[in-house]
Amino acid sequence: EIVLTQSPGTLSLSPGERVTLSCRASQSVSSSYLAWYQQKPGQPPRLLIYGASSRATGIPDRFSGSGSGTDFTLTISRLEPEDFAVYYCQQYGSSPLTFGGGTKVEIK
Amino acid sequence: QVQLVQSGAEVKKPGASVKVSCKASGYTFTSYTMHWVRQAPGQRLEWMGWVDAGSGDTKYSQKFQGRVTITRDTSASTAYMELSSLRSEDTAVYYCARAHVANSGSSGSWGQGTLVTVSS
Secondary structure, three states, rough: OOOOOEEOOEEEEEEOOOEEEEEOOOOOOOHOOEEEEEEOOOOOEEEEEEOOEEEOOOOOEEEEEEEEEEEEEEEEEOEEEEEEEEEEEEEEEOOOOOOOOOEEEEEE | EEEEEEOOEEEOOOOOOOEEEEEOOOOOHOOOOEEEEEOOOOOOOOEEEEEEEOOOOOEOOOOOOOOOEEEEHHHHHEEEEEEOOHHHHOOOEEEEEEEOHHHOEEEEEOOOOOEEOOOO
């Protein structure tokens, strides 16, 4: 099973700041089958990025994903008020599909 | 637009089974894989398995093998997840999530979630 470790656990930031979230896999994620999701309290996750770097439909271009192998990054170029949430990475290159523990982005 | 509507909250006793439904609309049901993911309070998301809505083929996480059964009814455009031998650790919100594309492992559309509480 591929274990995904996200860091940091919590980030306290202000609107307008740039954010970089990390997701590290215990072994290589095949074909960059890595996704990022945003989740707000009481809501299901929302797909942001798939294939490590492709934005899902309707996702603003301030969100970008990069990386390959075992190291992946989600960047939010300029935080908007609606971006304060928990972010999860997911690998879907091998079974079982697994998720990271999440990074909470909170308002400073 | 794609919509996934799940059945309502359930309260079950330890040892019982629960069956959660997920009715899909807004797309061709048989063209996409449906995943089931759960989230225990304060915990990370946990993938349970998927069903190929066209063929009915399934794949389960080893963790739930033997306890989970995922099925679908194409005539009703509905997927189901049944979990047996429930224990307190199974208390969680259960989500159905449609594959982003065809049989992808990433999920672009999610149900609203079904809270299953296991308590004596």
